[in-house]
Amino acid sequence: MKKIFFLNIFFLIIFFSCEKNTLAGQTNGLISSSKTENANNDFKEVSDLTKTLADYDDDVKKLNLKYQDLSINIRCISDRAYLEIKKNNQAVFDWKPVLLNFYYDTSFEDAEKDIHLLLNNKDTSSGYIIFPGFTEQYSTYFVYFFSKNTLLYAGNYEAKEFVKGNFSYNPKSQELAIISSDKISKLTKIKETETKSSHDVDKDLKLLAQSEQHSKNEKFEDYSENKNYFIKTFDVDKDGINDKIVSHNRYQGDELLIFLGNRNKKFDLALKAVNFSEDGGNQISDIKETKDGFELVTEFPDRGTLIKKYSISALNKKFILKQIVKESFSWQDKTSENCTQILNVDLKSNTAEVQNLIAKTKMNCKKSK
Known part of the structure; x- marks a missing residue:
């Protein structure tokens, strides 16, 4: 009788021990899944953004970039810049003013090399565009979020060191970073510089419409x-x-x-x-x-x-x-x-x-x- 009693106790100990391990395993799995999901919220820079048009000699400077079904069209008039994005040749949004440094201590050719597209798992329905900013010592960048019928300014960021790598942005923490082979360098969000309406915008939009229609014709x-x-x-x-x-x-x-x-x-x-x-x-x-x-x-x-x-x-x-x-x-x-x-x-x-x-x-x- 005593033997049967001790055997029952023994099996109960084993049962609860196994159940504990199973629950622990399930919990660890949830934590692991949560970490993966969090990592997937980051928007990563795509590496194969290609240039399809660059014409900097007209009054309306033109730069067209493409990634898969996404077309990123940039036009510059005097010291002002405008952005249009299309997906499968359908407008995500029409021309909107953006901050883009293509004239202060730089050139159009240099500026185009410092434009970056960030996507979440290569989903082109929304993402971030990074433009070169006005730099005194270290590089600065203007960040914009885009989705259907939407373009939002996310901020102005400064790199505190010279690092080469790919950009990453986390919308929740609003952290922008450059990821290289050996380090992650976080950029600092600096004083906001917002796009302000100008008396030139309506005039520019008419000029853009004429220029685009001329090119189509x-x-x-x-x-x-x-x-x-x-x-x-x-x-x-x-x-x-x-x-x-x-x-x-x-x-x-x-x-x-x-x-x-x-x-x-x-x-x-x-x-x-x-x-x-x-x-x-x-x-x-x-x-x-x-x-x-x-x-x-x-x-x-x-x-x-x-x-x-x-x-x-x-x-x-x-x-x-x-x-x-x-x-x-x-x-x-x-x-x-x-x-x-x-x-x-x-x-x-x-x-x-x-x-x-x-x-x-x-x-x-x-x-x-």
């Missing part, structure tokens, strides 16, 4: 099969990618368009100007590649030959008319004349201004028989 495909135009293909801006120059044919008009190729094998409109065809005078005859751009050639047979050659530099996406050479030959008196104009005219100026600057520039001529 002008597509290379609209001209590729049009018999009123001819097309030249070569590397206009010397970046290693072929571009397209579209020009009206002779007696069809004076329109000239340049579409610069990108690495996605698409062509973006970079210049809309004139081909220097004249009513009742010289007409476009050829477009030739040169070492720093291209040359427009116009001709007019009138009791002899009159040829004008317009040399245009296209480096760094700037289209500058550098020189005009006029060659003429008279059948009547058998004389030839060569004239040269040295210029520095931006073809992105309006046509009247370009023609006015050409007319004011002295032409040096030499005659010979």
Whole structure:
């Protein structure tokens, strides 16, 4: 009887011991799960944010970035910046003013390298955008949260040391950190700098709408099969990618368009100007590649030959008319004349201004028989 009693006690001890261990295991599992869930609340920087457009030469500076189905479009006018985000080509929100330092002790090219996208488990429905701030000693950053129809300013943060790594942001603690291979460096939230409404915003938004509509209206495909135009293909801006120059044919008009190729094998409109065809005078005859751009050639047979050659530099996406050479030959008196104009005219100026600057520039001529 005593043996049976002690055996029952023994099994009860084992039973409660096992149950305790099971409960402890379940509790540890809950704690572990909680830690994992908390870690998943952090928004981490994506590494494959790609640039699809960068045009810093117009009055409206343009930068387009892309990650999976997310398009991040940035426009800068004077010292002001605007942001638009699209998902599957549908607007998450339309243009809104943001803080972005692209002019104080920096450049557009440097600023674009310091723009960061943070997502939670690569979910593109919401996230954080980090822009470079105004730096005196250490780097500072402006942080924005975005979701459908929403863009919220989250604060201005300063790095207290120079660290290279990937950004991480925790919305609950509002902590921004840079994670490198050997350390986590937390940034300090500094005095708030909020976007303030400006009398320029409405004017800027109208300019943005016009600029975006203009870009949508002008597509290379609209001209590729049009018999009123001819097309030249070569590397206009010397970046290693072929571009397209579209020009009206002779007696069809004076329109000239340049579409610069990108690495996605698409062509973006970079210049809309004139081909220097004249009513009742010289007409476009050829477009030739040169070492720093291209040359427009116009001709007019009138009791002899009159040829004008317009040399245009296209480096760094700037289209500058550098020189005009006029060659003429008279059948009547058998004389030839060569004239040269040295210029520095931006073809992105309006046509009247370009023609006015050409007319004011002295032409040096030499005659010979």
